[in-house]
Every structure is written in C-alpha cells, then in structure tokens.
Amino acid sequence: MTRYTVKDMAMLSGVSVRALHHYDEIGLLKPAHLGANGYRYYGREELLRLQQILFHRELGLPLERIKALLDDPGFDRVAALKAHRDKLSAERDRFAQLIATIDRTIAQLNGERTMTDNELYDGFSAQKQAQWEKEIEDRFGAHGRTKIAESKANFAKMPAEEMAAGKAEMEAIHAALAAAIDAGEAADGARVQALVARHFAWVCRAWKPNRTAYIGLGRMYTDSPDFRAVYETVKPGLTDFLAEAMRVYAETTLRD
Amino acid sequence: MTRYTVKDMAMLSGVSVRALHHYDEIGLLKPAHLGANGYRYYGREELLRLQQILFHRELGLPLERIKALLDDPGFDRVAALKAHRDKLSAERDRFAQLIATIDRTIAQLNGERTMTDNELYDGFSAQKQAQWEKEIEDRFGAHGRTKIAESKANFAKMPAEEMAAGKAEMEAIHAALAAAIDAGEAADGARVQALVARHFAWVCRAWKPNRTAYIGLGRMYTDSPDFRAVYETVKPGLTDFLAEAMRVYAETTLRD
DNA sequence: CTTGACCCTCACACCACGTGAGGGATGACA
DNA sequence: TGTCATCCCTCACGTGGTGTGAGGGTCAAG
Known part of the structure; x- marks a missing residue:
C-alpha cells in the first residue's frame, strides 16, 4: 500500500x-x-x-x-470534472482571446508610431476596419459559445462563487439591467446609462469600440439569434433594451 | 467636468x-x-x-x-503589454494542462466504473492505473525510497521486451525523464541520452527518422499545443527538456 | 423638514495560507 | 555509534485584500 x-x-x-x-x-x-x-x-x-x-x-x-x-x-466526480473541464476551456479561450487582443494592440501601437511619420491614413483605416470586423467575429463566436455552453449546463444551479471574475461582472450587469427593466426604468435613464457605461468598460477589456462600433455591437445583439437567445433567457426584452441603451450611450458619450 | x-x-x-x-x-x-x-x-x-x-x-x-x-x-506600455501577454499565455497553457489532466482523470474514473460492466476497458484502465502508480512509486514511493538515481538506473537498464505495450514503454520513458529533471540532470547527460536512445528506438517502430527529421520531431513537440499539453502534464518543463535532449542525441549519433 | 440614500472614519473579522521558533524522528554515511 | 542533513510536528503570530458593522455627517427630492 x-x-x-x-x-x-x-x-x-x-x-x-x-x-x-x-x-x-x-x-x-x-x-x-x-x-x-x-x-x-x-x-x-x-x-x-x-x-x-x-x-x-x-x-x-x-x-x-x-x-x-x-x-x-x-457528489458525482465525473460530472464535476466535466463541468470543470468546460469552465476551464472557456477560461482558456478567454485568455487566448486576450492574448490576440494584446498582440493587435501592440501591433497598433507600433503602427501608430510609423503612421505619424508617414501619414498613411487610408491604409490604416481600411486595415483597422478589417481588424475590427475580425475582432467582432472572434469575440462574437467565443462569447456566444461560452454563454450557450453555460446555459446548456445547469446555469441556474451554479453557485455564484463558481463564476469566473470576468463572467461574474457580465452577469452582474445583466442582472442589474433586468432589475432596471422590472423597475420600469427607461433605457436612456441615468441608472441604466451608468450600467451601460459598465458594460462598455467590460467590452473595453478586450476591445475598444468607437461610437458606430459600439452601436453596431448592440445591433448585433438584436440581430443574432444566438445572442438573442442568451439575453432573452436572462430577461425577456433585455436584448432590445440593452441595444437601445447602448445606442443612447454611444451617441451621447462616444466619438466616431 | x-x-x-x-x-x-x-x-x-x-x-x-x-x-x-x-x-x-x-x-x-x-x-x-x-x-x-x-x-x-x-x-x-x-x-x-x-x-x-x-x-x-x-x-x-x-x-x-x-x-x-x-x-x-x-513605464513602457508595450513592454507591459508583452509581459501581460506572456503571463496570459502561461496561464492559458496551464489551463490546457489542467484540461488534459482532467481528461485523464475522467478516463481513469470511467475505467474504474465500466470495469465491472465491460471487460474490454478493464485491461486498459488497469494498465494505465498501474503505470501511474509505478511512476509515482519510482519517484517518491516507499519502495524505491533507496535513491532516485538507483531506481532510475534500474529503470534505464530494463529491457524493452519487458514492457507489455508500446504505450507503456513511452510512458515509462516519460516518467524516467521526469525523474531525471527532478534529479537535476542535464539534457545532454549520459543517463538522459540513454533514455533518448530508448525514445528513438520507440519512434523507430513506426518510422525511422534521420538526423534532421528527429530534431524536427522534437521541435514539433515544443511547438504543438496538443503535444505540449500532454508532456507538461507529466512534468512541467518536460517538453523543452526532451526536445533539447533529442537535438543533442540526433547531432551526436544520427546521420543526415 | 423629513426621508432615504448617500458619504465619512475608525476598527475589528476573515480566509488561506506564509513564516519562524522550538523540538523530535529518520536515515545515510564516517 | 555518532553525526549531520533532512525530514516531521505543534504553536502562534503576520499578511493581503478586502467584508462588515458602528457611529455619525451630508445631500436632493418630495
């Protein structure tokens, strides 16, 4: 032994x-x-x-x-392990995403330096546009996947402590928005706009959108069935509410 | 304001x-x-x-x-970002490792369970479990307490014919390499090189590489996340250690 | 002018250990 | 048979990053 x-x-x-x-x-x-x-x-x-x-x-x-x-x-060991596996792989994906974002940011910083010298605005903006589109694809895919995986798992049963920090923040925002809807608050109200500011800050962790980009992100929420499904499970009407709130926020506080 | x-x-x-x-x-x-x-x-x-x-x-x-x-x-932003990047990718690798470990554990647990139901899995899981125990025994167990170097020497002398399956042989080599790392041995040391010779023989069962091919195989170990995850689970640092040892072995004993 | 949601400063509690003191056990080697 | 390194134990206080009041001032709306 x-x-x-x-x-x-x-x-x-x-x-x-x-x-x-x-x-x-x-x-x-x-x-x-x-x-x-x-x-x-x-x-x-x-x-x-x-x-x-x-x-x-x-x-x-x-x-x-x-x-x-x-x-x-x-306690089911295998089930627990499988749940762990899913969460860990979601976290791993998130890290991979952050890494990619950092790489792009570094490239951008380096590019900005040469840009001030050369003043090649056109190519830069086109490049940036493509970059942005790609970023949304990346982000969109990963986000939707993890979300759906989560809700497919026993999302409701999961104790709050088990949420990873970044996800918990997003969840908190969603919950607060749902509460705001329940309280009958308007999408352009101060409290909701404060929450959207938080949402914006969260998004900025991985990617910093300008005004149209942020509005576009909101529209993507409403147009994509995957996203819509996720948000509607949190709270019916949340998708459109959030998108509208994001539009207001972008138009009042973001630049193009 | x-x-x-x-x-x-x-x-x-x-x-x-x-x-x-x-x-x-x-x-x-x-x-x-x-x-x-x-x-x-x-x-x-x-x-x-x-x-x-x-x-x-x-x-x-x-x-x-x-x-x-x-x-x-x-404060250098780019340097800070790069440091971030490194830490993130280390974290991501660590998660990949954990995932691999979980998969192995699940397999083990499943083996224990299906053992009563299905005898096909019986041999497989028993073998794997025995192997795992053996590895631990070799490194830390009460049996092989005499000295790590001794048990490792015995291990290295063990003829390949005594190994039941090819998989077991590979896992034995990994365990011995891990022990070598623990013992602080160098990748170009005699003992490690003997192990690499064993590794080379194992590889030759399926395919006989020349010098550059074998070095390339080592590089593939280090570059492929999948391979890396597996090796790092056995022992952190094993991937690079093995690749380096393979390079030395190839350059000293193989032809092009 | 009340009410309720803010704000402040202490100050002690908490978790998951780190660290070190003081002392016994074990085992390889001289 | 001692010696020395390396384990092992308990006890007890320290630490970082907050949580959680107590006790009391401030502000904006109705």
Whole structure:
C-alpha cells in the first residue's frame, strides 16, 4: 500500500506543506493514517481528493464550500470534472482571446508610431476596419459559445462563487439591467446609462469600440439569434433594451 | 467636468466601495479632489487608472507592485503589454494542462466504473492505473525510497521486451525523464541520452527518422499545443527538456 | 423638514495560507 | 555509534485584500 508523507503530497500536487496542514486542520483533507510519531500519511484516495480540491480551488471556491461539496454523498466526480473541464476551456479561450487582443494592440501601437511619420491614413483605416470586423467575429463566436455552453449546463444551479471574475461582472450587469427593466426604468435613464457605461468598460477589456462600433455591437445583439437567445433567457426584452441603451450611450458619450 | 463619487466608480468598475477606500489608503488610486465635506471625487483620469489597476489585478499582481508599475515614469506600455501577454499565455497553457489532466482523470474514473460492466476497458484502465502508480512509486514511493538515481538506473537498464505495450514503454520513458529533471540532470547527460536512445528506438517502430527529421520531431513537440499539453502534464518543463535532449542525441549519433 | 440614500472614519473579522521558533524522528554515511 | 542533513510536528503570530458593522455627517427630492 502506497504511503505518502506531507512532502510527497506537496511535491506531487504542488501545494505547500503548510497548506496540507491547514487542510487537515479544517477537516478538508485528513491523512489516511497517523503514525505513532504523529506523522501524517496519505494514500491514493487522499491524492485523488486533493486533486479534486485543487480543481475547485482553481475556480475560486472557498475551502469550506469545497469541503461541503466533496463530502456530499450525492457528489458525482465525473460530472464535476466535466463541468470543470468546460469552465476551464472557456477560461482558456478567454485568455487566448486576450492574448490576440494584446498582440493587435501592440501591433497598433507600433503602427501608430510609423503612421505619424508617414501619414498613411487610408491604409490604416481600411486595415483597422478589417481588424475590427475580425475582432467582432472572434469575440462574437467565443462569447456566444461560452454563454450557450453555460446555459446548456445547469446555469441556474451554479453557485455564484463558481463564476469566473470576468463572467461574474457580465452577469452582474445583466442582472442589474433586468432589475432596471422590472423597475420600469427607461433605457436612456441615468441608472441604466451608468450600467451601460459598465458594460462598455467590460467590452473595453478586450476591445475598444468607437461610437458606430459600439452601436453596431448592440445591433448585433438584436440581430443574432444566438445572442438573442442568451439575453432573452436572462430577461425577456433585455436584448432590445440593452441595444437601445447602448445606442443612447454611444451617441451621447462616444466619438466616431 | 465629470465628477464621480465612490459609488459611481464602484458601479462603473465593479469594484467595491471599500476597495476604493483601500486603494486610497495605500496611495494606489487617490481621488482627483476632496470635497469640503470630505467626499472623494474622481475624474476620467482616475477611471482610466482604475481600469489599468484592474487589468493588472486580474493577473494576480499585488497592489504594491501595481502601484510601483503605474507610478514608474519610465513605464513602457508595450513592454507591459508583452509581459501581460506572456503571463496570459502561461496561464492559458496551464489551463490546457489542467484540461488534459482532467481528461485523464475522467478516463481513469470511467475505467474504474465500466470495469465491472465491460471487460474490454478493464485491461486498459488497469494498465494505465498501474503505470501511474509505478511512476509515482519510482519517484517518491516507499519502495524505491533507496535513491532516485538507483531506481532510475534500474529503470534505464530494463529491457524493452519487458514492457507489455508500446504505450507503456513511452510512458515509462516519460516518467524516467521526469525523474531525471527532478534529479537535476542535464539534457545532454549520459543517463538522459540513454533514455533518448530508448525514445528513438520507440519512434523507430513506426518510422525511422534521420538526423534532421528527429530534431524536427522534437521541435514539433515544443511547438504543438496538443503535444505540449500532454508532456507538461507529466512534468512541467518536460517538453523543452526532451526536445533539447533529442537535438543533442540526433547531432551526436544520427546521420543526415 | 423629513426621508432615504448617500458619504465619512475608525476598527475589528476573515480566509488561506506564509513564516519562524522550538523540538523530535529518520536515515545515510564516517 | 555518532553525526549531520533532512525530514516531521505543534504553536502562534503576520499578511493581503478586502467584508462588515458602528457611529455619525451630508445631500436632493418630495
């Protein structure tokens, strides 16, 4: 029977020895056996549990909740792992997207320098237009895919803590917009416009649109069945409401 | 002149009011003006800085470091973006690794489950599980406690005929290479080169490459995300280590 | 002039560990 | 048989980035 010491576990898993002590303290991961010397000895079962713990921790769940999850007798390991897999691959896609955006931004910064010297505005604007269109395609595809994957999974059941930070922000905005609709607020009202500002800021993380671009994004929300499906599940009427609010925001605060 | 209160900033950025207070306290983000009433008022400048802060924070930088970065007058945007890019791609790779690990775990768990139902999977999963245990034993287990170098030497001497399947042989080589990395051995060292010879023999089962072809295979390992994900799951750094070892092997013992 | 939603400053609580002190156990080698 | 390095333990305080009040002032609308 394999017997791992704390150091072994630490090396195998990458967590610190102190963390393992902590997990023992709070009852999250107890050793299989305690030696007469007081040493902690773990087995294969504990190694697997630790792996589970780490996957959950990766997604930002508090240890207490992880404990509750793993100790739940109705806990399905494979299902949990598959859910993890989906979330991780969504996150990976988001990172890939951010990387692409950064690359383009760097290229743009470099291009801007030579542009001031050369004053080749035409080619630049055409290039930028193409770039922008491509960006929307990228963004659109990834966004829609992750969203649909999420709603296809048990979106309603998912605890708030399990949301990744960026997604949580988007969700928060959607929820606030839905609440605004419920409260009968107008799309051009101050509160809604503040939310749209937040939405704009969120979009700007990956891509900074000008006035027409932002309006175009809103129109894309309304015209695309995929997007519409997603938004309408959050709140009926949200799609058109948001697009209209975005139009107002763009026309009052953005430049072309 | 736009004037944002703490709440405005909080809503726009998604940060809590408390966090803004904290950022003020530590000098990371100070308000543009303080009202006679003591209220914090922020402007567009601060909003932009806050976005920068959040971007860095998302990558896990401590606030102190973010402050130092943003306050550095010689702050190079392009360099910062490139650093971002590197970190993001590292994160993306790490996610890819985790995904691969999850897939393997799921396969393992499924194997355990279907084992009772379907005997076809039985041999496969048992083999894989045994292999996994063996790898761990070799590196850290109570059996091979004598010394890593010893068990590795035995491993290296083990004739290929004793291996049940080609897959097992490959996995054994990977495990031994991982152990070599742990032992701090060099890619051009004798032991590692012996392992690469074994790897070369394995490759030759299906296809006999010449010098450049074998080097190219190594480069393919490093360049292909799929390959990289697999190798990095076995041991971080294994991909590049193996490729380098292959290059040395090819240049010293293969012809063109 | 009230009401409710803001704002402020303390100040203590929290999580998931890091860090170090002080001391025992183990095992390879001289 | 000692020696020395490397493990192991507990105890306990420190840290970062907030959350969560308490206690009290400010502001805009009705």
